[in-house]
Amino acid sequence: MKSLKYIIVLGIVTGVTFSSCEDWLDENPKYSVDNTVIFDSEETAKQALDACYGYLTTQDCFGQGVYEMSVGSSGLSWSQTNGSEPDRYASLNATTAGDAVLWAWRGLYKAIQECNTFIVNMNNGSLSEDLKENYTAQASFIRGLCYYYLSMMWGDVPLRIEPSAHDAISEPKSSFIDVVGQIFIDWKYAYDNLPENGEHVDGYIDKLGVAAYLAKLNWMLSCNPDLADRKADYLKDAKFWCDLVYGKYSLQSRYSDLFVNHVQNSPESIFQLNFTTSSDYSWNRLNWIFAADNASPGTAYQRIRSTKAFHDLFRGTYPGDPRYDATFLTRWYDVKNGSSYHLISDSVYTYPYKTYKTKSTSRVADAVAYIPYDQMDDPTNPTVEELTVLQEQFYTENTTTGEKNVVNLVGQFATSVGDHAGWPLWKKQIDFNCQAQQSNNNIILYRYADFLLLMADVYNELDETDRAANLVNEVLRRARTSVSPEASQPVDFPRGLSKDQMRKKIFYERLFELAAEPEMYFDIRRGGTETLKMALEIVNRHDITYEHCEGEAQHNNPDQRFRDRYFGEDATFYGKVSDESFLKKNLHLPIPHSELSANDGLSAADQNFGY
Template sequence: MKDMKTILIHLCIITVTLFSLSGCSDFLDEKPEGNTGTTGNFYKNKEDIEYALTAAYANLQAGAMYKEYMVLMTDVRSDDLGSFANTGGNAGREYSIKIFTAQSDNQIFRSVWQKTYETIYRCNNVIYHIDIVKDSKLKLQYEAEARFLRALCYFNIVRFWGDAPLILTPLTATEVAECERNKVADIYAAIETDLQFASDANNLPKVFTGKNSGRATSLAAKALLGKVYLQEKKWQAAKQSLGELINTDNVGTHTLLPDIANVFSTAPVQGSSASDFKNYTGWSPQTMNKEILFEVIFDKDIAGEGRNALTYYANQADLNEAFKLSNAAQCIYHSSDRRADLMRSMKGTNTDNNLLVKYADIQSTLEQYGYNTPVLRWADVLLMYAEACNEVSFDNSATSPALLALNDVRTRSYAAGAYTGNQLSDQDTFRDAIFLERRLEFPMEMQRWFDLIRSGNAINELSKIGIIIDKDDLLFPVPNSEVTLRDNPDKFPQNPGY
């Protein structure tokens, strides 16, 4: 199998052949009818399928996805950021998302919608033409990878917008323009089906190594399936899926790293303070580690494969008071918690932008950064499992699976912080402790907004930083271009409140 970086050379060809819509006005009406890839003009062998699949992976690196806007739609939208210094940047579009005044004409919503559906389109083409691959093992692997990526995209869509078009095959422009907004339940059912296929170890390896690190695995699919069940509040299904992952499927593969700083750093970590990073001279490309199940990989030494410094959380003054280490009265970290240092700001060199220590890096000669974007890591699996167990049946005994999983994550960074059963005396208190631990563990990892939605605490928590919202604000507006294209309020309505 070709390594992923080599395959990326071919993306320009793929982009033309698959009618990539970057820069086009709308994903729904820009695919030329009769040229959606279903004619077989491009797909002739397994190499074509492999290139097409890598093109889908490459989309995750886009600015409208995990390079930038996914952070804006989640971390910035949440209460992890208390303020937003650059109010005029990007014509105020980003700031308006932070303060919940953005409307359906905001270009950022359109970009995220478009790029996400473009990725789905690429996955659909891989799945539709998968029979071209004659190697049965490779055929299952490629299909499972495409299904994982498609499920991830639809999971983001359904959490951002609710009802949405559910497109599972390549369609012509006319067919796409006739799509309606499918119900949330139907989208989740499709997501579950894709992830059940991808999480089967007969279809997808448990781990990739070497040059293929970064591909989706069956363990990543199982973790994502657990997260999907959790978001649906299918507690028993989540407990079963995540329990199998932890107790059976994962054996010997993923684990918590002893030092959380090493999960993220592009350099060996000694103390994780800003001065440690600034004085370190041996920066190297970030690599996958045993805590990461899936992440979006960037390479600052390859043109176009790196990223810019994200200014959303570069200035610690913008962080919620809960993360300001100088504010002892409100900071949620104990002074001995290793995670606290990761929320400091630093510069790699005098010419570098500010970055949180969590994402510490210095620019390459191409003026790019190379830190990766974690999507699924083992700490998340453990805390999701604790949440599912607690919701199924409250148990605060010393042998409680929920308590053990919660304390595994907590004591990794705060050795003296283990909870006792007496401290978590009822289900509500236990639930609150889990969500607090998630906030301590995952700031600026695109988790908080979705946690606020799942817990039902978004309205209350946003009010604490002076942002007043109502239930309509829990979904984003559907891009106006999509609504006006249909001009059918019955089949393709705008979300309430917009």
């Protein structure tokens, strides 16, 4: 018996029936809404549409699975090197049997399945044509959104656009371009049939939001090297949709306010998912994924952190950038154990800080050492040699004997120390008021800053490089003005850059602005192995990471569970990732083993390259 377990979500809709409890829990569910249901009241139809949106917020989908795989498998995240599933995907060696891979896959397909049934039942009902078009358009958008994530993260995938039934379990893979074709159909239908002047309500898509997604899809395809022969057409269409959307949204005045509890009606939100801890199925478990256990009242696992390399690239590129403190958590108050025994304001410190004891005849006090980036030749890449010299400014001294003990920053950050202190936390999805495992934070899946940066890339590729710089500078200006007095960083992009220079700068700027957000995995891979290589070489050229992985210090690491990573079989060639097979494999995630076993339309030969 083939078995895939799904979470029950839809159980509130009047007039909707389910297959038997046994089938629902222990078998592949072929449908959850009876295909013969006719929606004859607006209330029932709205409840069913809300349930379609609700499936996006489950633990399988964006409540954990999709988000976890996108950030954790990006190549710029760190997880404990203990042989666990996060170890595998952070090492870019995701397993086909991994829980998070399966959750993400089935969460997206579950939402698709419900949309398929909803669309059929909605159109067979007796409600007004205007309502049918509106609700069907929204369900079509959701289905297209799910296929957008599936195709960008897995490539060729089964394309299901009809309600499932017991005799319709088999479905072979469709080509990436065919899946993309269906996304265009769904989103164009949504755009054509949503009200022209519909009120924007957070948690629901509107006409303008669909236009923004059509701009993004065309831009993503224009970046794809396998579709180079159609690049001009994709850019033309991307520009059309960009011009339609530009100026219709605005940037949140404070960058950090994008990542707080219940961001409602943010002017920057193009589409967001709303969560509540009172729901039985809407589960935002991202605090559990990203936070340290003592950073909030809730239960957390610090499962995914930032690499030191990306942290230093950001910190060194834009010292004083207000986005830094909203992106990384490097020090915090221990809410569970308190910090009364410390004489400093925060009680927990991680990279690039190290706490140490200073001794005197009367007391023992805590002090904090740190990497002095402004004293480095390259602030984006501190070297072990520089730290060895500069760390002598941090020392403990016995006031009786005069004996000094240097604080060993190199030992802390280039050698395993048996704890998590060597890596900063991703901060954006940490909920400092989280209780248990559920967070109140809403998730903006697509925001206007993302749109402005992709629009800049479109205009650059169309040889309007100065216009591209102006668009990027809108985002940078907001970053500077997020604090008072205004910060000096990040500085504006200058005019006069070449097309290649602008393309490269936009790539890194998207990493800084959108770090640890829902599309991190495929944003990095949008240009194929070329852009993936650019991201991974951030890690491979980082001197502290190199010392941790390949230098003399790695032979003396006392705890192998806390190690850095190098990427590619030839990673010992300092700073480079030239293993094309490794890069090609990591353009996509593996198809879950459970899907290959359960879907008679797939075989082992359909597994993605390299898995």
